[in-house]
Amino acid sequence: MVQSLRFRTAGQVAQRVDSIGLRRISLCHFARANGAQGGLLNKRAQLRITAHRDNETDRQAKTDHASGDPSFAGARPTGNKPLFAVYVGKCHKTDGGRKTWLYFDVRRKNHVQRGRTAPTPAPMTDSPLFEIFLVTVPGLESVLCAEALERGFTGATAAPGGVTLQGSWVDVWRANLELRGATRVLARIGGFLAFHLAQLDKRSRKFPFGDLLRRDIPLRVQVTTKASKIYHAGAAAQRIETALTDTHGLTLDPKATLVLKVRIDDNNVLFSLDTSGESLHKRGHKEAVGKAPMRETLAALMLREAGYRGTEPVVDPMCGSGTFVIEAAEIAAGLLPGRTRHFAFQDLANYDDAAFKAMKEHPVLTPPAQFFGSDRDAGAVRMATANADRAGIAHLTHFANHAAGELTPPEGPPGLVIVNPPYGARIGNKNLLYPLYGTLGQTLLTRFKGWRVALVTSEPSLAKATGLPWKPHGPAIAHGGMKVWLWQTPPLR
Numbered sequence: 179m180v181q182s183l184r185f186r187t188a189g190q191v192a193q194r195v196d197s198i199g200l201r202r203i204s205l206c207h208f209a210r211a212n213g214a215q216g217g218l219l220n221k222r223a224q225l226r227i228t229a230h231r232d233n234e235t236d237r238q239a240k241t242d243h244a245s246g247d248p249s250f251a252g253a254r255p256t257g258n259k260p261l262f263a264v265y266v267g268k269c270h271k272t273d274g275g276r277k278t279w280l281y282f283d284v285r286r287k288n289h290v291q292r293g294r295t296a297p298t299p300a301p302m303t304d305s306p307l308f309e310i311f312l313v314t315v316p317g318l319e320s321v322l323c324a325e326a327l328e329r330g331f332t333g334a335t336a337a338p339g340g341v342t343l344q345g346s347w348v349d350v351w352r353a354n355l356e357l358r359g360a361t362r363v364l365a366r367i368g369g370f371l372a373f374h375l376a377q378l379d380k381r382s383r384k385f386p387f388g389d390l391l392r393r394d395i396p397l398r399v400q401v402t403t404k405a406s407k408i409y410h411a412g413a414a415a416q417r418i419e420t421a422l423t424d425t426h427g428l429t430l431d432p433k434a435t436l437v438l439k440v441r442i443d444d445n446n447v448l449f450s451l452d453t454s455g456e457s458l459h460k461r462g463h464k465e466a467v468g469k470a471p472m473r474e475t476l477a478a479l480m481l482r483e484a485g486y487r488g489t490e491p492v493v494d495p496m497c498g499s500g501t502f503v504i505e506a507a508e509i510a511a512g513l514l515p516g517r518t519r520h521f522a523f524q525d526l527a528n529y530d531d532a533a534f535k536a537m538k539e540h541p542v543l544t545p546p547a548q549f550f551g552s553d554r555d556a557g558a559v560r561m562a563t564a565n566a567d568r569a570g571i572a573h574l575t576h577f578a579n580h581a582a583g584e585l586t587p588p589e590g591p592p593g594l595v596i597v598n599p600p601y602g603a604r605i606g607n608k609n610l611l612y613p614l615y616g617t618l619g620q621t622l623l624t625r626f627k628g629w630r631v632a633l634v635t636s637e638p639s640l641a642k643a644t645g646l647p648w649k650p651h652g653p654a655i656a657h658g659g660m661k662v663w664l665w666q667t668p669p670l671r
């Protein structure tokens with residue numbers, strides 16, 4: 179069983195580590211400011227410590243902690259003690275007066291599984307590290323990977339369609355709760371080889387689904403098969419579903435939010451649980467959306483790609499339902515994107531409500547109210563205002579009803595203009611849009627000296643029509659069934 183505890187002092191952590199004989203400690207250190215006072219952990223003979231700090235490499239952080247507190251001297255490995263995961267919050271004052279939170283995720287070393295193959299079913303009660311796949315928008319995998327590494331997800335690696343990492347259930351919860359760019363989080367819970375349907379049936383009946391899945395929570399099964407002797411996805415699904423209901427006593431429902439994804443590739447059957455449920459772009463506090471809303475996950479990744487890190491002003495002159503402005507304000511305020519929503523993992527057998535509540539406790543910052551949206555559509559402005567209110571950041575945002583040509587920069591330092599204008603393919607006729615893009619470009623060029631501009635559009639010719647000095651753009655990004663690009667300028671001169 180995964181247990182989560184909260185400790186106040188290094189001594190308490192040390193006592194617990196000693197009593198359960200841990201061999202591996204991974205410290206995720208989310209310092210919001212450099213110069214945080216770490217010093218809680220020390221490298222001892224029986225302990226392996228890894229540490230991650232925002233904007234720092236693993237190596238640097240390890241060095242920081244090498245001369246830490248000798249509290250762990252007594253820790254030593256002991257036989258087959260059950261997994262013990264500890265999620266700890268501890269607060270330090272830093273030089274800049276900002277608070278630093280430390281999170282400890284502690285587990286025994288001999289539970290680490292390496293490599294992608296060998297998906298031997300392991301009892302979930304023992305909670306080994308397993309592969310976690312963060313699904314994201316094709317084209318922005320490396321941006322999500324950077325976010326995951328910054329958030330302390332060790333070893334995160336970009337892959338087509340997402341990011342892979344090795345982690346525990348605590349990491350699954352945290353990825354769902356904290357990552358702004360992930361669309362969903364898949365937990366690769368294990369699998370086996372199967373060369374024919376009877377084998378699939380037999381091994382599915384033996385697989386320890388009951389360690390994770392609850393009889394009172396319905397689920398549905400999705401199967402894909404590739405390069406395997408079992409080539410019929412429907413037949414494979416039927417065998418697995420029968421095993422789930424008849425042997426494991428589980429309930430199936432084609433509309434269930436909990437999904438067991440089964441990939442059969444080269445005769446390897448791999449089970450993944452979709453631990454998110456509803457797509458993570460649904461933050462849980464947005465009700466009103468406009469004609470062509472940007473998904474929050476995509477907006478967050480584009481803000482990151484445009485260099486936004488929560489400290490500068492942000493302006494969106496065609497804000498629609500306010501997605502960019504609200505995401506930017508939430509990032510600045512240090513709000514967790516999943517703070518108000520439900521996740522599928524909360525319906526699993528290993529879910530620990532008290533531990534997850536503790537994980538959600540997070541310091542909220544008070545940034546300047548420097549997030550501005552405007553739109554020529556009064557209805558859009560009302561929507562954006564209501565959405566900001568529901569997100570709890572209305573005090574940081576300003577929304578106004580006017581055309582982009584009337585935009586003036588807010589007082590204060592320059593920052594980022596980020597805009598997602600209509601594209602011909604989605605809204606109206608493309609030819610009518612050239613003057614709109616031209617006016618936007620002229621307004622920014624003449625009034626927004628020192629600001630950077632980031633613009634999302636599907637049409638290179640429309641981006642060009644702004645007359646803005648675009649840098650070479652990145653890869654195409656999948657958005658609403660189209661390809662779009664994020665066009666960016668250096669600070670305007």
Ligand SMILES: C[S@@+](CC[C@H](N)C(=O)[O-])C[C@H]1O[C@@H](n2cnc3c(N)ncnc32)[C@H](O)[C@@H]1O
Nearest residue numbers: 471472496497498499501553554555581582598
């Ligand atoms: C693609 S939508 C933006 C969606 C927005 N990013 C969101 O997440 O909801 C384009 C927006 O541009 C606005 N718009 C179109 N022409 C405009 C103009 N000349 N000035 C200001 N807003 C304009 C539309 O009203 C619409 O809300």
